[in-house]
Amino acid sequence: MKKIKHVKNNMLRGDGNATKALLIDVAGKLIAEQGYEKTTSKNICERAKANSAAINYHFGSHEGLYVAVLEEVHRYLLNIKDLQEIEEKNISAKEKLVQFLDTFILNVWKKECWQIKVWARELMNPSPFIAKILSENAIPKFNVVVKIFSEYTGLSKNNPKLYSCILSTMAPFALTFLVRRNNTEVIKLLPVRYSEEDLIEDLKAFALKGIEVFCQK
Structure with missing residues (x-):
């Protein structure tokens, strides 16, 4: 036996x-x-x-597999090593921020893959496991993003305005991502012809200008 x-x-x-x-x-x-x-x-x-x-x-368990799926989603969409490489580069603070935005847009906006769809579902209807994923996967990445924004804005990590700046910058990208992943093409809702590439570039330009104005307050 x-x-x-x-x-x-x-x-x-x-x-x-x-x-x-x-x-x-x-x-x-x-x-x-x-x-x-x-x-x-x-x-x-x-x-x-x-x-x-x-x-x-x-x-x-089945739940353990789903946690592993969510961990793979986070690794695939925005790898912490990529963020750390950007943050540690010997380039200007603005170049670091632009590279971060480009990486975020490329990975989260343009990729057509199951990882994107799973994460959109999770954000729209959070599972009991999202707290674990955020604490173990998202928070370490967010801490690197904080360093990038802090260097560009000159705001201390202890300054609440820094986090307002980060959230305000990322919100338009996150919103359009969620709308797009729920089978609604944002471009078609606009009253004029507007390419997705132009929309992305304008959102990025608006974000950078917004940060600049915000820091002058």
Whole structure:
């Protein structure tokens, strides 16, 4: 009996890292399509052609897999290493801020992938796991962003105005992102023809000018 159990466990393990990555990818795509509530472990394992016990084996539970999906979403959309590289570059404070905005726009606005759709769903209908994801993944990234904005504005990290500045800068991008990901094309709502590229550049220019004016107050 022990020998049979040993063989079964080996079959379950397979290539552990590859299986985990596959389950995260399949789960992410299903959740992007139909939402977390409608995505079952059975659905995921069937599409991944994985052992029915694979999710519990690798993630502990269905909920554990979803947390892993959200962690992958954060890693994919805005990698903390990319932010740290920008913050540590030997360039002007304005160039750092522009590079951050370009990276944010490229990763969060332009990418067409399941990670974007999952995050949009999570923001519109937060799960019980969002606090964990924010504290362990978003906050460390936000701290790097704070350094970039602090250097450009000259505002101390202890100054509440710095955080007003950050939120005011990011809000238009976040709003248009959410509207766009809920199958509404912002451009079509406008009474004039306006390319998405022009909208992005204008939002960025408005953000930079807004920061400049804000810092003069």
